[in-house]
Amino acid sequence: MTYKQIKWMILLIPTFTVGVWEYIRHQFLLPYISMELGNWLTPLIVYLVSMTLLNKMFRMLEHIQKELEVERNATTVLEAREQLAKELHDGIAQSLFLLSVKVDRLEEHVVDKDRHLHDVQQIRKTVHEVNRYVRQAIADLKYEPMEEKSILSHESMESKLKKMVVDTPVQFSVNWSIPDSMLSPKEKVELLACVREAVVNIEKHSGATHGWIVGEGDPHRFKVMIKDDGRGFVDNPFMFKDRFGLNIMKERAEEMNWKMEFRRDHLYTAVELMKEGEGK
Numbered sequence: 462m463t464y465k466q467i468k469w470m471i472l473l474i475p476t477f478t479v480g481v482w483e484y485i486r487h488q489f490l491l492p493y494i495s496m497e498l499g500n501w502l503t504p505l506i507v508y509l510v511s512m513t514l515l516n517k518m519f520r521m522l523e524h525i526q527k528e529l530e531v532e533r534n535a536t537t538v539l540e541a542r543e544q545l546a547k548e549l550h551d552g553i554a555q556s557l558f559l560l561s562v563k564v565d566r567l568e569e570h571v572v573d574k575d576r577h578l579h580d581v582q583q584i585r586k587t588v589h590e591v592n593r594y595v596r597q598a599i600a601d602l603k604y605e606p607m608e609e610k611s612i613l614s615h616e617s618m619e620s621k622l623k624k625m626v627v628d629t630p631v632q633f634s635v636n637w638s639i640p641d642s643m644l645s646p647k648e649k650v651e652l653l654a655c656v657r658e659a660v661v662n663i664e665k666h667s668g669a670t671h672g673w674i675v676g677e678g679d680p681h682r683f684k685v686m687i688k689d690d691g692r693g694f695v696d697n698p699f700m701f702k703d704r705f706g707l708n709i710m711k712e713r714a715e716e717m718n719w720k721m722e723f724r725r726d727h728l729y730t731a732v733e734l735m736k737e738g739e740g741k
Contacts, residue, residue: 464529467522471515478510479503561588617641618649622674625653626660631669631689633660637676639683651713652685652734658710659687659732667691667730681738688731 462470486499494502564585616624619637626633644652656674663672669691676685707723710732714721720735 462521464522464525467518467525471518471522474510474515474518475507478507482506561585564588618644618652618676621653622656625657626672626674629660629664629672631660631664631667631672633672633674635674637674639676639678639685643678643680643683648717648736651717655710655713655734656685656687658707662707663687663689663691667693669730678736679738683736685734686731688729690729693725693730 482503486494486502490499564581618639618641619635622637623635626635641649660672660674663669667689669689672687672689674685674687676683678684711721714734717736720733720737722731722733722735724731724733
């Protein structure tokens with residue numbers, strides 16, 4: 462029942478109730494019910510109808526109003542997030558990209574200056590990392606939805622991961638069994654960043670058709686694996702200084718005291734992040 466229909470029902474039901482009661486009273490009940498008793502019964506019947514049927518309709522009306530208020534608040538917040546995302550994209554992200562291009566050109570014109578090249582390499586790494594952070598923030602601002610009951614509630618990790626890979630050309634399967642209560646806010650942020658980096662590498666470099674994100678653990682430890690069926694790698698990918706994404710992911714894992722493994726078997730390439738329990 463729509464909002465408008467409920468309002469009309471609230472207005473019309475008492476009127477029809479009194480009309481029907483008065484018609485029945487005067488046509489059929491006058492020999493049995495006195496005028497004074499009938500006058501007392503009329504407001505009693507209206508009261509009973511109001512406490513039963515109308516009370517239910519008022520609750521329905523309040524529920525619809527709450528839903529509309531939540532939707533209105535969510536729309537306002539999303540519009541603000543979209544605007545902020547646009548400003549980030551048009552300003553900071555493009556400026557960082559331009560700075561990265563300029564550093565690339567600077568490196569091309571430097572010959573036999575190891576120290577200078579090292580400094581340039583560090584600048585490139587910093588620019589790349591900040592640029593990735595900004596783009597991650599843009600993606601979160603644009604696409605992180607609000608819960609229906611409260612615009613301040615948070616999505617589960619599994620939901621965020623599924624949303625992360627929904628538009629990728631590689632088909633990903635997500636099998637996540639780590640309860641959100643097991644992870645601290647810091648761990649959630651770092652895990653999402655690492656998984657996003659692994660997904661981007663799979664999308665850009667692996668030539669894979671299918672990928673898997675698997676998370677499992679107990680209250681003391683967990684293991685997260687990102688696997689694909691792509692072409693894999695030949696040498697140690699961490700040996701190359703220009704592999705900024707993988708090295709940043711490795712640094713994130715080290716800062717969190719996680720163990721990170723990057724391995725290849727005959728068919729699959731896998732990155733594993735492991736948090737060992739106490740005493741391990």
